[in-house]
Amino acid sequence: MMKSEKIRVPQGLGVGQVAERSGVAISTLHFYEEEGLIESWRNGGNHRRYSRDVLRRIAVIRVAQRAGVPLKEIAGALKTLPQGRTPNAKDWARLSAVWKAELDARIEMLTRLRDELSGCIGCGCLSLKACPLRNPGDQMGTGGSGPVLLSGGDGR
Amino acid sequence: MMKSEKIRVPQGLGVGQVAERSGVAISTLHFYEEEGLIESWRNGGNHRRYSRDVLRRIAVIRVAQRAGVPLKEIAGALKTLPQGRTPNAKDWARLSAVWKAELDARIEMLTRLRDELSGCIGCGCLSLKACPLRNPGDQMGTGGSGPVLLSGGDGR
């Protein structure tokens, strides 16, 4: 007969495991938690425990970041997920749809820029008023003050 | 007969004029100069004077920024311009060509991401290993240490 040994089966994932599985640094997990992007509870020894859901959440966060969505906005979107139950495919789909639209817009803007750049290579017109590259209309002209434009300067 | 009056015709442009014409703030011009992106000389009273070339230079800088090129890199590219003579259309074309290539790459990356995102909307696969969105191969896996990835997280 097997002796009934007391084996601690820890509930949830530790921060190190999440870090390894998700590919983000532990410090980043702490940071995401501060920013309200992910959640955890604590075990007896004040160590973070994560539900397995966190892995998908982190995956979503990274994808959104790749798409150029700032963390604040990602956090906002994640807050619209139903609390209490584990988000389902439809929930994720809703977020993806919004971000895809933004991504579409970003791609379109860059594509337009590329086309203009192609047209202007060699034309030497870059400092003339006529050049389409000079007056994008949405970027220039708001040039004086206000908050900083970051993230590739494409001012979404 | 006209009295020959002494009218100071200032050589070059003042910082305020350049700011107004280029659409960037004066502080930004100072900043660009510190970073080696533009140059100026000083008049008697230690005020900056710019040659008219600076306007095109600034236009080029802004376009490159819109294309997602970081300032350091722009500065590097601008340093390859021939010193002494005013850059000609061909000089600018060379820079544009490089940046267009980068822009192409960026657009392609984002487009791939968008396509994957489209395919994954609703599939709910985001935390499974099989999902193309989860393992971009160029982004994840370098996740632990090293310099920060900025600018939209597209780690060019």
Added chain:
DNA sequence: CTAAAATCTCAACCTTGGTTGAGGTCAACG
């Protein structure tokens, strides 16, 4: 039991791309 490995908190620091403000000149108008 003890030593090593994992975590904790909290504050400081980093990079990019600038902006803001204080305190001091310079130039131009009347």
Added chain:
DNA sequence: CGTTGACCTCAACCAAGGTTGAGATTTTAG
């Protein structure tokens, strides 16, 4: 000559997205 306005320098600050390190605790392996 005075008084605006434009300009100077230098240091501090901002936002995003994290990283690093010190010092304390906890967990785990031998």
